[in-house]
Amino acid sequence: MTQYIYNFGGGRADGNASQKNLLGGKGANLAEMAILGLPVPSGFTISTECCNDYFRAGGKLPDALYAELDAAMLKIEQFMGKKFGDPKNPLLVSSRSGARSSMPGMMETVLNVGLCSATIPGLIEQTGNPWFVYDAYRRLIMMYSDVVMEKAEGVEPKDGMGIRLHLDMMLNDLKNDRGYASDAEITAKEMSALCDKFKRKIVEHLGVEFPDDPREQLLGSIGAVFKSWNGKRAVSYRRIEHIPDTWGTAVNVQSMVFGNMGETSATGVAFTRNPATGANIFYGEWLPNAQGEDVVAGIRTPNPLNNDTKSDHNAHLPSLEEAMPEIYKELAHIRTTLENHYRDMQDIEFTIEQGELYMLQCRVGKRTGTAALNMAMDMLEEGLIDEPTMVNRLNPTQLDEMLHPVVDPDAAKSAEVLVNGLPAGPGGACGQIVFTSEDAVYWKKKGKAVILVREETNPEDIEGMRAAKGILTARGGMTSHAALVARGWGKCCIVGAGALKIRADLKELHVVSAGGVGSGSGSSGAKIYKEGDFLTLNGTTGIAYAGKLKMKDATANPKFKQFMSIADKYRVLKVRANAETPKDAAQALEFGAEGIGLFRTEHMFYGVDSEKPLFLLRKVILSKTPHERQMALDELYPFIKKEMKGTLEIMDTKPVTFRLLDPPLHEFVPHSRETQEELSKELGIDIEEIQKRSQALEEVNPMMGHRGVRLGITFPEITRMQFKAIFEASAELIKAGKNPLPEIMVPVTCNEKELIFTKKLCDQVYEDVIKEFKSCSGDQIASIPHQFGTMIEVPRAALMSHKMAEHAEFFSFGTNDLTQMTFGFSRDDIGSFMNDYIDNAILDADPFATLDQEAVGSLIEISVKKGRETRPNIKLGICGEHGGDPASIEFCHKVGLTYVSCSPYRVPVARLAAAQAAINYKIDRY
């Protein structure tokens, strides 16, 4: 027969910490603490299996449970020296939920179970505190009638109001009638009378009597906790957190202890180390004569646990160390016991009842990134944990905060939230609003810090984006122009803040609430901010604040490099960076990049300090005859070569993957009258003609239009120019004794013949350059080592990988586009429906942020398999935005890629995620 109940208390327990699946997190840790001999109020856990059986039986406790329950209660009574339902010395218990993983506040709790007309007098006599007893009874009635009698029974409130609301109103009426400010002013007699009134209301409202039998209360509360597993809130939470419905919850029935029974009673929470800094000190807060929820509620300022915890706010209050030194010593000992046992920082809850310490909970404590890093390194040094464990202790995304200055969290608490957007560029930034790129540059020259606010950005905004401390846009997603540029630079940026209406004409920013379809309306009732007003952006959370907020300088932790070098020992995946200037490449190297996995030729045009290259590219694009075009290409050539050469030089001996010009030409077409006029002058044609040529390049769906390799097939001269730049830059470096390793990557391919076509151009230019460098400088350059490969970013290319691999020495998965085309989602347009998709749980996550492993992943797996069938040693990488996402990196490790590539500031994140993947998933590498 299945055992449903697992007792704990008195130095022993039926279960232990390893049984979280069966006992839930709370129950397993209570059992473990009991085994460790810690003072846990005696109790038992009813298993998650019982929960599943409960639902299987249609919401009925299994018959076999009853006998076990009686035996378990008997054990509690024995340990506690009290008796459930006893008129003289009654035992009270709580029924609390506890799932395998924490679902805070999502399920129900019933306290003070066992209080009834029979036990109240005895408890009054025992405690000498009738108010305390009636208040406890009041709480039981309120919780029980709500949770057990109404919700668990599925009673639809007659008048639309739940019983809880009725009782709350009655309690408030009483206080109003009497002019009381708090519950404490209610007399015991009044409280007792209120309990009677409550019970009458319950009969009236629910049609049943409040149960006066302790056993009935106990069974009711157990069933109600189980039932709350399928409550609305819990189900929604599980959807979001991907917790399976089949896990079920355990119920923990535990004898009640009270921290509010006088001056020798207290309650508190503590962390075994400082969760903010990681410092190895005991850190916590407590309140004398109080209940657990009082600490959390924040009505009273909690006392410091000890001297180490004292701060400006609480230094005047006595610490537990000072007030109850013996108890504190006992607690400090428990801290050591728990840390040695769990080998990780613990978050604990305790209650002191009339001088007696009880442990109510322990679990792994949440911590900041810095704390996580410091603790992990300390514990490694202390011999508590080994290296793989240490590497796993830091969530890769927590590295972010160590690499950028951040908004001071304390300052943020009291600040006015302006708007919520998408966290596109990390860190914090504070400055004055400007609305144009020109103004940003101008204000910066005057020594001001500015925040550039735009509807959305385009390449013409680059100068202003460079000049700004932070960027805020009303439109665009995580992979919009602003987001890509900002992330590449590691610049603070918030995009897609839809509640903003930007009136650049008026130099005003209106903040409105969201409208319906076609919501392009005016901004009546909006808050208005003007040029020069201060804003603070938190690019890590996507929240923009009004005004100037304090920033925290997050200088690199000295332990950071040491931690990363240990992580690197375990890593299998290589990590490269996406960069297109020598400056960015240098930054990437500093963060540990092992190559450039994506040099986007077109990014150069908005990455460099001069506007000249962009102007020349526009000339190329708007040229009409091949002759005009070749002239413009010749002018553009030195700029391209310079950036390529500089990047190859910086990355010496490390590979640099050059992606050929990719985006629709129309993206670079000039929209401003000024630039149009300048081009008109340069090209010697009138401005109407410039506008006409620009219009001719417009496309209905540019993302699936004339771009990538398609440009190189219609305009081979543009591709040839790039090959020439790559090979001449390399040849010059080789002559200078360097070791450039260029890799040529063809974008947006769908067909092996596109590769054949492009490879032929490449080979021709290569031969020309080799000849040229032979003839002018003797015989020193026999060859330029290079590789030729392709992006896999179109579904067809993935499906045809056996053919693509015939001509490509490497594949790089462009998961941004692959996601767009696999889903049929334009990343620029998902704003209109993505929220509804997430809200309705149709998608678990934005697939542009985290790789869709099911379908996009299956295309990658097909591609890897087919590619290797043709070319067993093919090099495989990923260079989409997902290259910096830990979950996606784990996937890349599992499918056996060679490297991931991400923006420079994500390189440490990727290194750590790759190390953790290698530790947690051993795979057979090809």
Place this chain on the structure above:
Amino acid sequence: MTQYIYNFGGGRADGNASQKNLLGGKGANLAEMAILGLPVPSGFTISTECCNDYFRAGGKLPDALYAELDAAMLKIEQFMGKKFGDPKNPLLVSSRSGARSSMPGMMETVLNVGLCSATIPGLIEQTGNPWFVYDAYRRLIMMYSDVVMEKAEGVEPKDGMGIRLHLDMMLNDLKNDRGYASDAEITAKEMSALCDKFKRKIVEHLGVEFPDDPREQLLGSIGAVFKSWNGKRAVSYRRIEHIPDTWGTAVNVQSMVFGNMGETSATGVAFTRNPATGANIFYGEWLPNAQGEDVVAGIRTPNPLNNDTKSDHNAHLPSLEEAMPEIYKELAHIRTTLENHYRDMQDIEFTIEQGELYMLQCRVGKRTGTAALNMAMDMLEEGLIDEPTMVNRLNPTQLDEMLHPVVDPDAAKSAEVLVNGLPAGPGGACGQIVFTSEDAVYWKKKGKAVILVREETNPEDIEGMRAAKGILTARGGMTSHAALVARGWGKCCIVGAGALKIRADLKELHVVSAGGVGSGSGSSGAKIYKEGDFLTLNGTTGIAYAGKLKMKDATANPKFKQFMSIADKYRVLKVRANAETPKDAAQALEFGAEGIGLFRTEHMFYGVDSEKPLFLLRKVILSKTPHERQMALDELYPFIKKEMKGTLEIMDTKPVTFRLLDPPLHEFVPHSRETQEELSKELGIDIEEIQKRSQALEEVNPMMGHRGVRLGITFPEITRMQFKAIFEASAELIKAGKNPLPEIMVPVTCNEKELIFTKKLCDQVYEDVIKEFKSCSGDQIASIPHQFGTMIEVPRAALMSHKMAEHAEFFSFGTNDLTQMTFGFSRDDIGSFMNDYIDNAILDADPFATLDQEAVGSLIEISVKKGRETRPNIKLGICGEHGGDPASIEFCHKVGLTYVSCSPYRVPVARLAAAQAAINYKIDRY
């Protein structure tokens, strides 16, 4: 040892007609005719294997060939009683190419091989016609120096001019000097002198002597024919026709016979039945005293073969039947022999040399669609062929011409081509140019036939498109708005005619030549057509002509229905039609549709006669509040229900698949000031607000934007309205004793949860309708039979088909979108690069016209497999444009789909293609 040479002649042959792979089509049929005892000039075929060995050896005839060649020549000499190189009685031969499948004019031929200084006198003596002999020698020199000495040797012409051009100029100079109008006026002596001049020019130009040795000439001509397999023209042709390079060509060496040796000589071509009508008469033309090319060249009007072939043009000329009754009788007998043998209509070439009949070629004859149908039915009746053979005799695309009036091909020959575009809507149309929808309607009312010319069309042009005889657009592809609408109506339409510049403002049409990048320039030097000018469109070829061309009325062939019903017996795939009005559905039924596979709710808005529904849809779209929207939906509802009900009624007992609203709402937004004003009045908001709301709906990549099921998730009220219309229409029909079979299809899904969401809405509305129809009319409607399914048109949906099939009772492959997303090709934008892709052989065909079986096909196969794993009896269809393409239909049959769906006018094509697929590919059906 491999046998390279296969002799034929004298009633026997080494090869036969089944050996086309080895002997080429020409050689195999020559052998077959020889075996049949027909008078074939003796000769031999050098096999395609020899061709491959020739290239394998780097362009050298295999050593083993020489001995075989000598033996083979000896046999010809014996049969012909002449000797190769003999001064008295010389044998002349021809060397002709002949590949497995016909490549007309793509490879080389050398005639009169064996003429040299040694044999000329003997031949003159034999023929008594020195002019004839020197003219033959002149031809040999011109052909041989060009084909063998220059091209095959890869000689680059020194002065950029080939030898052929030089010799042509010399011949012309001679005629000009003498004032001769034709070659015939040149004297024998002059001709002889010209030959000598030719030979000197050859030495001067090519640096080698013209060979005077017959054997050298023979070997040279054989090598040159082989070499021409890899000539530029032949290679390009093979790319286009998908002929593998490995096939190689055979060489046919055959003794020369001359039809120009006097009045008892002649030459002719004939078909064993009439290739235009299929009538069972012997049909052909001949010329006395002439060579083969004279018949083809069209300089002289050829004589009719017999009385049956006489026409207005040639009735005055003697027929062969009259001129040479014995020879004609012999030829008529051969006709019967060939038809009984090949059991198909043959295209033959013959030469009569001094009263002796020779057969030079026979092959299966090309024929019109009508002829193919009639012949096939006749031959079935005659017992020549069986039913499956008959069904295979008609190319499905040939059915097109039987269903639409067409441009008279004779008229087209001499007409001025205005522009080439894409053949978007079938048949022909002739009318006067108009530039706006309004004008089209107005002119039509005045009784004029008009051609509507537009940059591209949109829903606002519907009235004008209806009114026009034909539609011509400058932009858009085969699946653009104009193409889809026109094809749906079976209306003549040409789209994407890029050389047109349409100045609707001036009511002018400019035809220009293509420019470079950004070619949006003016139209200097363009031809200009104005409103009211006549145009003729051939929608089947995509050619537009200036002026009024004669049309041919192609009324339905009486044998058509009989033919189709025999084809249907063999068909396995069901054929449905895409239609969204009762009228179109009726048309589809008439063409044999077995259901509606695609009822596009949004097409209704431009398919009906009133503008009201479109106006109401615009109201829905531009509504801002849910209340406004619901009001507009309520107004729209009756229109939607009416079309749905009418279609269900017409299709009674046959399924109708309703696709929920699919396209981006922005497509329906009003662009004309007039409509905007009207909407502004109706909605009670100002016009600027209307414009703002419209702009807010604009998307960067609408094809991957807010459309399909995504609309239904953000605006469930729009989906609910459609469900209500479907179920209420069905319920009303059931009440009236009908049997509607609605199927609900969800578009643009990528995720099973989208189906769960939509199914829930569907079930709710279904229950409501069932309840409603129960309560108001007793208990007669217990249920409405219906199915719930999804399009598979997003790659992710295909990859996730195991999940999709959990909720979908059927899949319908939307191969238009699936192709777009699998390739990353926007069908609206491929114009800028598709030509370069085809020209560079990167793609064999436009994947929107013929299904890409490799990759898109593999997604379909994955989907079929995964879908059936979950739901073995899942219904599978295709409703993209490919549903009417024969090659794609064959693919659908092979992967085991249930049905294809195409526009009504394609239904017969699809039925025939499906029947042929079933006959040619037996598959295990699920």
